[in-house]
Amino acid sequence: ADDSGDEEPASQSDKSELHGTLKTLSSKLEDLSTCNDLIAKHGAALQRSLSELENLKLPAESGEKIKAVNERATLFRITSNAMINACRDFLDLAETHSRKWQRALQYEREQRIRLEETIEQLAKQHNSLERACRGAPGLSSSSTGITSTTKGGVQSAKGEASDEDEETEYFDAMEDAPAFITVTADPKHHRRSGSNLSGASEGHPEDWNLEDSVFESSNQSSYNESTCKDLVPKKRRRTRIPDKPNYSLNLWSIMKNCIGKELSKIPMPVNFNEPLSMLQRLTEDLEYHELLDKAVKCESSTEQMCFVAAFSVSSYSTTVHRTAKPFNPLLGETYELDRLEEFGFRSLCEQVSHHPPAAAHHVYSKRGWTLWQEITIASKFRGKYLSIMPLGAIHLEFHSSGNHYVWRKVTSTVHNIIVGKLWIDQSGEIEIVNHKSKDKCQLKFTPYSYFSRDVPRKVTGVVSDADGKAHYVMSGTWDEKMECSKIVQSSHGSTSMEGKQKTVYQTLSPKVLWKKYPLPENAENMYFFSDLALTLNEPEERVAPTDSRLRPDQRLMESGRWDEANVEKQRLEEKQRAVRRRREAEAVEALEGGKDYEGYIPLWFERKMDAVTGELICVYKGGYWEAKDKQDWSTCPDIF
Numbered sequence: 001a002d003d004s005g006d007e008e009p010a011s012q013s014d015k016s017e018l019h020g021t022l023k024t025l026s027s028k029l030e031d032l033s034t035c036n037d038l039i040a041k042h043g044a045a046l047q048r049s050l051s052e053l054e055n056l057k058l059p060a061e062s063g064e065k066i067k068a069v070n071e072r073a074t075l076f077r078i079t080s081n082a083m084i085n086a087c088r089d090f091l092d093l094a095e096t097h098s099r100k101w102q103r104a105l106q107y108e109r110e111q112r113i114r115l116e117e118t119i120e121q122l123a124k125q126h127n128s129l130e131r132a133c134r135g136a137p138g139l140s141s142s143s144t145g146i147t148s149t150t151k152g153g154v155q156s157a158k159g160e161a162s163d164e165d166e167e168t169e170y171f172d173a174m175e176d177a178p179a180f181i182t183v184t185a186d187p188k189h190h191r192r193s194g195s196n197l198s199g200a201s202e203g204h205p206e207d208w209n210l211e212d213s214v215f216e217s218s219n220q221s222s223y224n225e226s227t228c229k230d231l232v233p234k235k236r237r238r239t240r241i242p243d244k245p246n247y248s249l250n251l252w253s254i255m256k257n258c259i260g261k262e263l264s265k266i267p268m269p270v271n272f273n274e275p276l277s278m279l280q281r282l283t284e285d286l287e288y289h290e291l292l293d294k295a296v297k298c299e300s301s302t303e304q305m306c307f308v309a310a311f312s313v314s315s316y317s318t319t320v321h322r323t324a325k326p327f328n329p330l331l332g333e334t335y336e337l338d339r340l341e342e343f344g345f346r347s348l349c350e351q352v353s354h355h356p357p358a359a360a361h362h363v364y365s366k367r368g369w370t371l372w373q374e375i376t377i378a379s380k381f382r383g384k385y386l387s388i389m390p391l392g393a394i395h396l397e398f399h400s401s402g403n404h405y406v407w408r409k410v411t412s413t414v415h416n417i418i419v420g421k422l423w424i425d426q427s428g429e430i431e432i433v434n435h436k437s438k439d440k441c442q443l444k445f446t447p448y449s450y451f452s453r454d455v456p457r458k459v460t461g462v463v464s465d466a467d468g469k470a471h472y473v474m475s476g477t478w479d480e481k482m483e484c485s486k487i488v489q490s491s492h493g494s495t496s497m498e499g500k501q502k503t504v505y506q507t508l509s510p511k512v513l514w515k516k517y518p519l520p521e522n523a524e525n526m527y528f529f530s531d532l533a534l535t536l537n538e539p540e541e542r543v544a545p546t547d548s549r550l551r552p553d554q555r556l557m558e559s560g561r562w563d564e565a566n567v568e569k570q571r572l573e574e575k576q577r578a579v580r581r582r583r584e585a586e587a588v589e590a591l592e593g594g595k596d597y598e599g600y601i602p603l604w605f606e607r608k609m610d611a612v613t614g615e616l617i618c619v620y621k622g623g624y625w626e627a628k629d630k631q632d633w634s635t636c637p638d639i640f
Contacts, residue, residue, distance in 0.1 A: 029094055052147070213351055279303060280533075289345060291310050293369075296400070308396060313478050320457075320478075330572065333639060334546045335346050336544070369397065383418070393613050393617070394408065410426050445458075445459055459475070472484050472485065473485045485511075520534065545636050552640060604621065605620055
């Protein structure tokens with residue numbers, strides 16, 4: 001069972017029901033044995049009575065009738081004996097198998113308890129080893145070097161890192177990533193010898209400082225512009241929510257029964273949630289939308305790619321402290337974010353599938369771009385950590401140039417599920433492709449390792465054109481900022497220990513394309529929400545009746561009424577179960593009648609074959625904003 005209630009939750013009542021069933025079965029077997037004995041007893045008595053009656057002196061006609069009855073009684077006795085023998089065989093077989101089943105059940109129960117105890121013991125030993133390792137004299141200097149550059153709460157989160165990050169699971173996807181080294185060139189020297197460069201960059205290197213107005217403005221204005229907009233908003237929005245209540249709950253007591261299961265199938269109380277739905281978290285990717293507004297102004301497709309790459313990384317910045325689970329949307333749930341007047345865009349999400357859980361998202365900006373995606377979340381609980389794998393492509397198209405970019409998200413991992421402080425890491429690769437110009441950007445998210453000398457949460461990448469020529473180097477961290485350096489010369493360096501030849505890029509001074517906004521005051525008591533996140537669940541008028549803002553359990557949780565929220569959550573789950581059962585019954589009925597059953601049909605999106613990726617994807621078919629203008633929500637389902 002998940003937040004949208006797909007399966008019945010297993011509980012103590014299930015165990016008592018199982019024992020009750022076994023007890024009833026034993027009772028029925030005893031009844032059958034008693035009936036067996038009674039039939040044998042009464043059958044023999046009937047036979048004796050008939051024999052005695054036959055020996056009496058009676059008229060001839062009566063004797064014939066008694067003889068016929070005696071013959072029938074004999075047949076009855078033979079049949080009864082056959083049934084009695086069959087019942088006795090069944091009884092013996094049932095008792096034998098019942099003992100086997102009980103032994104097997106007891107064995108499985110003991111094995112499960114032993115596994116739970118082993119995992120818990122391993123978790124405690126693992127935590128002790130971490131502490132001992134951090135306290136070892138030989139490692140104290142490197143430990144200090146890693147954490148000294150961090151800030152407050154971030155430092156403590158990294159301190160909980162474990163050697164499990166060394167597992168190959170996180171490195172497999174990145175073994176083929178190109179290795180490179182960057183060296184900052186002297187701009188004065190290259191002004192004198194610009195005509196003799198290898199020509200990796202477009203134009204002369206001095207353009208980087210003099211003519212790249214879009215890059216120049218991005219160094220500071222991307223942060224300042226948004227700050228100015230927030231200072232003088234067209235609509236005043238809330239800047240805080242009620243503080244998170246301090247309720248304690250043992251995570252291990254819930255998670256120990258869920259090893260190997262899909263995260264979406266684990267029954268979770270709201271205590272582990274944050275008061276936002278997955279649709280709202282998806283919309284949060286637009287926090288740094290101004291990067292795309294700046295990308296519209298780029299004349300060069302490779303320059304534009306740099307901004308798109310920075311935007312793709314910026315969507316992870318909100319996750320660094322956000323270890324709580326968003327609410328799983330109900331099927332048909334929607335979320336709109338209309339910022340057309342303030343920031344030039346409007347966004348719409350809809351939950352288009354329940355299993356697997358999938359959300360479709362469409363954003364239109366009057367400043368020259370459109371973004372759309374369908375994301376399916378696959379997740380696994382693996383004992384000490386949760387792996388969250390977003391599946392599906394993100395599409396971005398710029399109206400004037402027709403440049404069409406496609407990329408996919410990396411794997412998110414929540415560590416220290418059993419023991420220690422929860423912390424999140426991002427690992428994997430993002431390949432961004434411009435399907436019009438064939439430009440590419442390969443971004444590598446380096447997984448955190450306690451013993452690594454790299455900057456934690458490091459992201460690096462190279463922007464290259466259709467011919468494979470590198471133009472820009474991207475560098476930074478997914479939780480702080482991304483910089484872009486223009487390449488003026490490239491050469492092949494030494495071969496690494498793995499046998500790979502590293503490329504040395506000579507670059508000009510880096511430009512900051514994106515920098516994370518500071519969190520609002522008191523954020524640690526407000527689920528570490530950003531300024532945008534604080535406004536996402538703010539009540540608004542005229543939204544669809546299926547909008548996440550109207551979800552009652554989520555609203556109760558935000559208000560701090562968690563007990564009521566849990567009750568409401570169970571009601572919504574049961575309501576969705578009933579809808580699912582009715583839909584399954586309709587499907588069976590259609591199948592028996594030889595008819596096709598379409599299943600759930602999304603309201604505002606439709607499935608189409610994507611011409612670029614060749615995948616079936618849900619795309620916006622229109623009608624939502626027109627329905628909002630008319631306030632005609634007659635087609636919306638009743639899900640709350």
